[in-house]
Amino acid sequence: MGGYACDPTSEKKCQFDAKAYDEEYKRHLEANESKEVASKCALEAGLKEVCPACRLFGCTGWKRRFKLETFVDANQIEFFNLATLDKKNSFNNWWLSSIFEKSIKSDHSNMTFGKFNLVITEFANSTNLSISSQVHSLLSIMSTIGSIGAKNQYGYGIFDFKDKKNIIDSLEELKLFLENINQIQETGSTNFYSLDKFWCYEFTLAEDNKTVLRFKKANIIGKKSNSSQYIPVSFDIRYKLPGTELGLRNMFLKKYGKQKTRQIFGTINNNEKIGSRIFVSHIFRKNNNAGYFLKIWGFTDEDIGNFIESKTKDMFGLSSHEVIRKDIELKDFFGGCKK
Structure with missing residues (x-):
């Protein structure tokens, strides 16, 4: 913008x-x-x-300029947990157990699935920033096309909320704010994520989808969830689906090679740290309805987004009508901004 x-x-x-x-x-x-x-x-x-x-x-x-607090009912809190088709000591299971070792072993590492309250408190002496309204707009954008909090690349942070603003109204408000303040000019290029490189897909997964049925029998890492509203298997989808050659990173590696794969999916090898530009949710239900959803989004060139969509459809055996493109309004908005 x-x-x-x-x-x-x-x-x-x-x-x-x-x-x-x-x-x-x-x-x-x-x-x-x-x-x-x-x-x-x-x-x-x-x-x-x-x-x-x-x-x-x-x-x-x-x-x-603000404080954002969450209030969660005790019955919505669960111990940290993940799942993978890999058995103990196989790669996916070993990797997740290593990366999240502290969270898995801790009795105080919790997560929430269900309803919770977000409270925005605007601090005094905030000049003319319209803080609460801006944060409301940011949360509306994040809910529609992204997520909130840490470890989004591992499937966390998908949320929705009441009184959510339309995404275009939210973008217009933030754009107007940017136009009405004196801005310093960018002094150099950055690797920050940019919405003009953004794409987002939501996949509808039937209850009897073969891959979903496999995931329902996945091996638990951490403490087993009491909820049937989600299956925390983002890593298998994102990295490699055990027992197959599927898995987004694995298929991307075969097509684009090691260097490009590290740039797009991130790496921490050899003291090199690159954040992922592709994010994969866990499989989750909406409003206790039958069937599941999967959300995948990224900040890359369009052809990579198309590749990810195609390979995800292959992984779950989906047809085109089971996929919704979530970024069309966004692209129209930025197309208008550039004219």
Whole structure:
């Protein structure tokens, strides 16, 4: 949408300019303007070199503008668990058991499947950011085409909520905000995910789908779930489906080679750390209805998204009418923005 976000891990990360704030505040008071006007103008002076993302989420010298809290009923909380078709000591089982060893062994590592409440508290002295509305829009976008929280590439974070805004209305609000603030210009290229490279598919899986039936008998890693509303097998789908040559990363590797696969699916080999650009949900139900859904999205070129869709259909034996493209409105929106 034409905005710029700094890299908070780099030397060029944003920092609130306290000196500019003090000078501007003093100047307005000396001009016999009210403290309210002085404070508002001083905030903009201090934020002049702060990117839009840091204005909302905070940076050095500038606190995050909101608090987001979750409230979960005790009966919605489960111990950490995953599942794979691989038996103990086979690769998928070994890998997941190693990566999530602490979570598996801990009695305090919990996750939620079910209903929970999100409460947004807007902090005072937030200038003209319309914080609650912006966070509402961001959550609406994330719910429609993405996820929330950590470990999204391992299947977590799929959510929906009441009073969700239309995705285009949400994008329009954020675009308007970007247009109405003084923005610093991007000083170099970044590897950040970009919505103009975004694609998203939702697959409908019948209760008697052969692959789903296999997954229902998968081996549990951690403590067995009491819920029948999801099957936590994202890794098998994303990496390699045991007993077959299927699995998105495995098939991608055969077509595109090792280097491209690491760039797209991520790696932590040889001290090299690259985040995944493809995200695969667990298999989940909606509203206790029969059948399951699978959501896969990514930030890559279009041809890679098409490849992922095709291979997922092969994995589950799906026809085209069992696949919904979730990013059409988004592409239309950005197509309009670029004209």
